[in-house]
Amino acid sequence: MRMTQSIADFEVALEQEMALERRRRQQLRQRAASRSRARRFAAQQQRGKVAFGVLFTALTVTVVVVVVAMFETLAWLMG
Secondary structure, X not given: OHHHHHHXXXXXXXXXXXXXXXXXXHHHHHHHHHHHHHHHHHHHHHHHHHHHHHXXXXXXXXXXXXXXXXXXXXXXXXX
């Protein structure tokens, strides 16, 4: 009788431990997925900032080149 009860207690404790371990693994997976999403978002933000900087620089250089060419052509036509 006593041995049956101790085996039953052991099985209950084992089931509880397994359930606790499953919950812990699930939480770890969720935290890892959350960190991964945060890293992807941060990388995407950084790429967006770099792309905007390149676009801004390209537009600025284009404006400067067009203005200089326009005034050089105007000076040549008037001169």
